[in-house]
Amino acid sequence: MQSEHTSKQYDAELESVRAKVLQMGGLVEQQIAQALEALVSANPKLADEVISNDHRVNALEVSVDEDCSHIIARRQPAAGDLRMIMMVVKTITDLERIGDEATKIARVAQKIYESDRMYSPRFTEIKNMTAMTREMLRTSLDAFARLDVTKTVEVARQDEQVDEHFRAIMRQLITFMLEDPRTISMSLEVLFVAKAIERIGDHAKNIAEYVVYMVKGKDVRHTSVQEMEREALQ
Template identity: 55%
Template sequence: MIHQDSYKQHISAQFNAELESVKNHLLEMGGLVEQQIGKAVEALLHRDSGVAEEVVAGDERVNDMEISIDEECFRILARRQPAASDLRLVLAISKVTTDLERIGDEASKIGRQAIKATEEGGSSTSFVEIRHIGAHVSDMLRRALDAFARLDVDMAVEVVIADRSVDSEYATAMRSLVTFMMEDPRTIGPVLGQMWALRSLERVGDHASNIAEHVIYLVRGLDVRHVEPDQLMAQVEESE
């Protein structure tokens, strides 16, 4: 089992500073991606093309941060040749960075859907399913990042388990929208846009779950990628 203090005990103060720096940059990227998702959902709900365009443009900054963090990780691996817990930390940061970049891509996709919805005209709508699932996956992402910052395995487990609820909500929402289109074919275009946005949000939930799984591996050395949620807690407890 690894504790936060394990990452603060290095002979080289510079090495410690490098690890803290790359970790902080990752959390900064996470904060930006959180904002991107929140703004994208609001842009779609309110058909605000201005905010949507900010989200699409902001994806470039997310990509730049991914490249920068990857370079930091590479330099640490090359110069320090870390072992044990330090190596797991660097590898986890690299993997989490990839998930964050992909969440940024999904935010950009939702932003483009918002621009399209605005161009098609019509009044603002509540988009009940999008609002609900958007709030759910945003909370998952926030908690996954908190779990990483605190090395909190219990919180990470909760995030992984929560993804099953998102999958269920997504399936229910898609069935509802298909029924809606069948009842009124005139809605097919707008509803398809909602379905694409929902798909992006479902993927955000998947990536948030991936981040939580990386936390579990980082702290416990336990690979839970293919473990069923109802078995997850037992395996984590056995690893203590």
């Protein structure tokens, strides 16, 4: 009876940790959306809100990390449970870094609109790129919640598309700067935003890879999409 009670308590602890990770994921996705909105709509107050809310993301990371440390110390998990804890610790690190990238975008939004500029940037490509990375993050978190690897390969493929978008934006901005040096300052700021979004895609892909490791016991980091597909779907 005592063993059954302990087992249920252990399961509850693991489920609580998973729930906190998903809460953190929802918060960082909101941070991304608000940072982009602040940038596109020239809303410095919203940019301030994103920056001030970064501490909430950090606090959740610390809380989950402490929970995982306590579980390891008290429960001494093995096999699948140990992989779960390892996946959680890695996932919250990537989520915290996504929050940092959203904060960077918010800071650029503040800077761009703090004074009148001769040129206003066009954000069509940035918006498209952000939509893709948010979809990647949602898919990765859904895979995490369901422990379902079927869509993780889709995330890896989307990451390649995001990388191509970034390269296209970079080529476009270089052309602008060469044609008109007066656009250099603004172009560099837009490039900084594009790089932050590209990094968000990388972190979302990392989370998808952790799910494959959790479910299949295979480390697919630093492998090709084709190799990841073989391991995830076999």
